[in-house]
Amino acid sequence: MDRYIELQQLVNQFRRELPQDQCYADRLAEELELIRDQNFSRHFLRVREILDLTTDIPHITRGSAGSSLVCWLMGISDLDPVAENIPIARFMNPKRDDLPDIDLDFPHWQQLTVMNRIFKRWPGQSARVSNYVMYKEKSAKREAAKRLGAKGTLKRGFEFSQVLPQEEIAEAERVTAKLMGKKRCISKHCGGILIFDRAVPRSLINGENQILLDKYETEDLEHFKIDILANRGLSQLWEIDQRPLTDYPEHDEMTSALLGRGDVLGVTQGESPAMKRLFRALKVKSKSDCTLATALIRPVATQGRRKANAFQDWSADTIQQDTVVFEDDAITMIADILECDMYTADMWRRAFAKRNEEKIYEFMQLIGDHPKRDSVLSALRELSHFGLCRAHATNLGRLIWALAYQKAHNPEQFWRACLKHCEGSYSRWVYYQEAKLAGAVHAPLEGGECEELARTGRWSSGRFIPACTEIRRPGEVEFLGLVANYRVFKSGAKDYITFATLGTGNGRYLDVIIPHAISFADQPILWGKGRLDFTNSSECVKVYKSKRMKLQDIAHID
Known part of the structure; x- marks a missing residue:
């Protein structure tokens, strides 16, 4: 089909009016030229066709698709990239030889429903991509x-x-x-779908609706993969309120207060201890602040040392002055220092992200003795640990803000939805206890907490484990707590620390740092002493003496 005809079909699928502003017209012309030259029209049309099959199911875009004005105009994304000042280069780039990704998040419990509608719409032509599990x-x-x-x-x-x-x-x-x-086994990709123009080649079939291609082979063969992904946070929110994310206010005092005090338990994708401390440090005031927090925490998940330091050293001023927050920031930084276009700048960004030392050396030669040389190189070398562009962070930040809004305004409904849909990083008892405190779960029974916890992972009564407590003295805390969450991080070349959150009473949690690796798999109670540290509006106990205990060790204490 003629590419200009396909472009017209694309424009015919616009679900929003183009704003009457020259910057929008210029951006649209730029994107349509990219789509025409790279023959991407049918990929956008295919995604729109999938969304037309799922008008009764909410979705949000993941990844860089929100960087596209065409995606916004077609209703694929709800993010206006012109208003948000997001360049297109991270999503579509004529200098790259790969296809742009359009990933869609649906409520987790409806992911298979969406896939089955696709298989029914394109029988024999659609299938899930495989995962090769290696030894x-x-x-x-x-x-x-x-x-x-x-x-x-x-x-x-x-x-x-x-x-x-x-x-x-x-x-x-x-x-x-x-x-x-070597290949250990073959599984199904978490959400990758291919839709062929004709029947799936018989040589690729690996069972019903699955093909023998993994995501890397898909890219090499230039097949357009669409990820149909599961999002428990979207399930949780949709259970409470079905309004679009864009309808939530930018500012809300109750939501800001909740996030500012780190009251994020149950806020799916925003409840980790690091997020809690960062929300407190940043004094979150708006939906946009959630985007900033999301971009700062989630990209460094693969770098244990930075994450470990984050528990102690978050400073809002330092974060905003010295950190490249979004991948798009790096594109702009490179374009400015090299005085090049955004597409060229994105190729240099990719070189840093992939640690291509040959290209990095070439970049260093290009910038020479530029006054910002050291600070720019330092920031760009951090890109290998990043995973979020501004569009992705904005959509995730909006979801976190909406869930926090519901927790602040509708706590009972919030916790009922949390218990129904979410599987967070905290122990099961945490969510049930918080739901009881919010009135979402009735708790008539008393006693037997330890026995019931050992058997079911939670307990029915409204009181906390009686033995758990905190004794605070000047500069010191002695505690006995039930482990709610813990992770081990590498804090040096050979050193490890364990960051744990302990429950010490109803609605009372204590963050502790233990100066070595430790597991609580069979001993979920921790007694200890430590020095109380208060940094960036969050307190933490740096433990110097501790002992793990079993539930039966404290069951007799009432």
């Missing part, structure tokens, strides 16, 4: 031991000498090395 060190070692006759359950961290005869150890090590990086 890594631990799984390869376990498989090698089994192949050489190891019996029974292999414990975590086992050694070959513990499960195999001495004469088999060298062979086990050889098999382990051979398996590393």
Whole structure:
């Protein structure tokens, strides 16, 4: 089909009027030229067709699709990139040879419904992409031991000498090395869908509605993959109120107060201890502030040391002055320093994100002795730890703001929806206890908390575990708490710390930092002493003495 005819079909699918402003006309012309030259029209039309199949199901875009004015005009995205000053280069770039991604989030419980409608609309032409699960060190070692006759359950961290005869150890090590990086099994991609113009090639079929291509092969073959993704936060919000995210106010005193004090338990995708501390540090005042917080925390999840330091060192002033917050910021920074177009700047951004040292060296040669050389290079080298563009962060920030708004204004409905849809990082009892405090769950029974907790992961009564407490002295806290959440982070070349949140009473939580790695799998009670530290509106106990305990150790205390 003629590309100009396809462009006209695209324009015919606009669901919003183009604002009467020259900057919008210029941006639209730029995007339509990109779409025409790269033959992307049918990809946008295909996504719009999917959304027409799901008008009864809410969605939000994930990733950089929100950077596109065409996506906004077609109703694919609810983010106006011109108003938000988001460049298109992160989404579509004529200098790249890959297809743009359009990822759609739906309520998690309706993900399969959406997929089945796609399979019904394009029978024999649509299928899910595969995941290739590869052998890594631990799984390869376990498989090698089994192949050489190891019996029974292999414990975590086992050694070959513990499960195999001495004469088999060298062979086990050889098999382990051979398996590393090889294909272990094939599973379904979490949401990737391909829709072919004709029937799915028989050689690719791997069962019903699944093909033998993973996401990397899909990219190499230049197939347009659409991700139909599951979002529990959207499920939770839709259960409470079905208004669009764009209808929530930019400012709301009750929501700001809730976020400012870090009252984010149950706010899906915004409730982590790091997010809680950051909300307090930033004194969140608006929906836009949620976008900032989202971009600051979530991209560094893969870098344990920075995340560990974040629990102690968040400073709102430092964050906003010295941090490249969005990937789009890097594009603008590079365009300014090199005086190049945004598309070229995005290619340099990608080089830093992928740690292409050859291209990075070339970039350093280009900027020479520029006055901002050191600060720019320092900021760009952090891009390998980033994963959020402004469009993605804005949509996620809007969702977090809307959930916080509902928690502030409709706490009972909020907690009922949370219990129904969400699986957060906190222990199960945390959500049930908070729901009881909000009146969303009736709690008539008293006593037997420890026994019921050990059996079901929660308890029925309205009181907290009686033995749990905090004793505060000048500069010191002694505590006995039930572990609500914990994670181990690498804080140096060989050092680890454990960050834990402890419940010490109804609605009372204590953040503690333990100066070594620790697991609470079988011992969910922690007694300890530590120095009280108060930084950026959040308190934390730096533990210097501690002991793990089992529930039966405190069950008799009332």
